Amino acid sequence: MSTQEEFDEWAASGKDRGMEDHHWHTAKDALSAIPVEEGDVILDLGTGSGYALRALSQTHYLSQGIGLDGSPAMAQNAREYTDAVNVSYTIGDFHHLPFADESFDHVWSMEAFFFAEEPVQLLTEIRRVLRSGGTLFCAVNFYQESKHTHKYQDQIDVPMFLWSQQEYRDLFREAGLDVAAQTTIPDEEIEIPPKDEFPTEEWETRDAMVDRYRTWGTLLTIGVAP
Numbered sequence: 043m044s045t046q047e048e049f050d051e052w053a054a055s056g057k058d059r060g061m062e063d064h065h066w067h068t069a070k071d072a073l074s075a076i077p078v079e080e081g082d083v084i085l086d087l088g089t090g091s092g093y094a095l096r097a098l099s100q101t102h103y104l105s106q107g108i109g110l111d112g113s114p115a116m117a118q119n120a121r122e123y124t125d126a127v128n129v130s131y132t133i134g135d136f137h138h139l140p141f142a143d144e145s146f147d148h149v150w151s152m153e154a155f156f157f158a159e160e161p162v163q164l165l166t167e168i169r170r171v172l173r174s175g176g177t178l179f180c181a182v183n184f185y186q187e188s189k190h191t192h193k194y195q196d197q198i199d200v201p202m203f204l205w206s207q208q209e210y211r212d213l214f215r216e217a218g219l220d221v222a223a224q225t226t227i228p229d230e231e232i233e234i235p236p237k238d239e240f241p242t243e244e245w246e247t248r249d250a251m252v253d254r255y256r257t258w259g260t261l262l263t264i265g266v267a268p
């Protein structure tokens with residue numbers, strides 16, 4: 043199955059909203075750290091339900107927010123979830139961004155990066171469309187150190203790449219971005235049952251669940267265009 047087909051199915055079955063609810067636990071902290079200034083233009087790559095731009099447009103005066111997604115069904119759902127005039131959603135492949143050089147102040151991407159077939163090409167494209175001083179906020183929960191997320195690859199029919207924290211930093215730099223910061227954001231909202239309730243349907247042990255959500259949570263790597 044192609045990535046587009048997979049996510050078209052997710053959008054049709056309402057999983058886009060499920061992802062939004064779940065990702066919001068840590069996305070809200072990461073989004074609030076983006077140094078958005080009045081009139082900024084923001085790009086959301088692999089936008090899914092488009093919630094990140096909806097949230098930013100409610101708290102900041104954006105000149106424009108554009109969400110790009112490879113799944114037409116995801117982009118269509120995202121359009122239907124908002125009537126904000128300065129936010130739009132478009133279909134496209136994030137390896138070939140249909141935007142002019144230096145046209146964005148910030149790029150946001152959550153839980154989408156690891157679907158790239160050519161991650162360095164994706165980063166190079168992001169570097170190209172960012173203005174000098176512009177930022178990339180890249181949030182992922184599927185990464186090398188968070189070993190209890192590795193099983194996610196078995197639950198989805200498209201290949202995902204598994205980088206370490208160091209590899210994210212190295213590849214950002216290889217694409218011409220400075221690394222401003224890297225941090226992990228714990229998911230404090232997910233409820234973790236007491237020890238005697240394990241195993242659950244999804245988790246073998248309580249320790250595994252704590253490791254996944256509280257210890258490693260979401261990896262946020264922040265790049266800056268020089």
Ligand SMILES: C[S@@+](CC[C@H](N)C(=O)[O-])C[C@H]1O[C@@H](n2cnc3c(N)ncnc32)[C@H](O)[C@@H]1O
Pocket residue numbers: 045046049061062065087088089090091092110111112113116134135136137151152153154157158
């Ligand atoms: C796991 S979802 C995350 C959606 C949203 N960012 C969130 O936090 O809920 C990954 C999204 O990336 C999109 N995607 C995957 N590969 C893509 C590509 N090559 N170009 C554009 N979008 C892509 C998928 O269609 C999907 O909507």
